Amino acid sequence: MESELDRLRKKVENFPSASLYNRLAELARDAGSIDEAEEVCRRCMREFPRNGHSYVILAAIEAERGKREDALKLLRSAVERDPRSVSGYLMLGTLLLQDKDYIKALGYLKQAAAIKPNDAQVTARIAEIERIQAAIAAATPAVATAAAAASASGEIKTPMGGEPLVPFAGPMTTAIKAAALSTSGSRLAALDALCGETGVRGALVADWHGRVVVAKNMEAGQDELLAALSSEIAKSSTACQAALGSDRLTTWALLAGAGQVLSFQRDKAFSVVVLADPGVRPAMLELRARQTLIDLGTA
């Protein structure tokens, strides 16, 4: 008796279409005929270059072969050809999640969710990333305590040889922050000039991972939130810059109706984040921010 695979092979020969090619490729792959599946995908790509699904099927084959880079390349081609390819975004998100590149993975998965909001797999992957991010955030205070203890024992010195520059390994708890500031009044003073500028509501210095080094005029808890979100924005902006061929980011500014947030950074290390009134000129703040980094011994 003729199998569905055989019937589809004949049908494709007589009435070739992108959907038939894709169905045949999937059936061949499921039947273990990987080479045939690959050949069918490549024929579909040649004859129907605008169809993105054959790229997704071939990407799955390459991923199973362990060729992850090839798979990612094919998936990027898939979503470029078909910007509404949920399976393309989902697989990109899944592969990047396996690579622990949570930000990019979440970006692609959210694109899939925007097209198909109730897709169970997409929702599950997004939930998985959010769980991982929450676990990382919950686990880091313990490391921060260890870092603060190491700092207190004088094991770590700044490049300038002055007081220790704490390598904050997690969000600072209020206790750690108080301990750190009590031994480093001058660190807080580094933000004095910046916060003294007209229109500046508050400012902080954070590391690349979004952990607060020092903050001034910020409400309790808000400094950590601002530092974390600023870090996320800086990483996304850097990814944009990278796609445009630039390898670094020096400043970013968020301008809104009732205020603005400006960030000045140096070499993916530390950044100064300023919360200011609308209309404050960034040029003056940038000078002060750079001086803050110098005073802290990070520049």
Added chain:
Amino acid sequence: MNDVLDQLNRVRGVGGSLLVSNEGLVMASALRSGIDENQIAASLGTLLEGATKIAQVFQLGKIAAFNAGSDQGGMVLVSTGPAFLAIIVDPSANLALLQLETKPFVERITQRLTLKT
């Protein structure tokens, strides 16, 4: 919408433009060949999500614009109502002048999008 973006790209200092929804989905694109618009859109989606959270927490109101830059150029995001217009900026561009020259395009796009929705 691509016709407006093509005209916008003729403004001195503009190296390309892209219209993305608030969720980071590409609505129209006029980027140089070789630039991965989906990679940019995915990053912009995450970026806009973070920016929106900051605006909410610190009660900054509606986001009007977002600029990111380095000495090798940068990107300006301008709100056009239900979407954001991303303008790729050349390193030599005068940002103040660019803002003035691109304003009519932002208004045209906002008008078109508002009429559609």
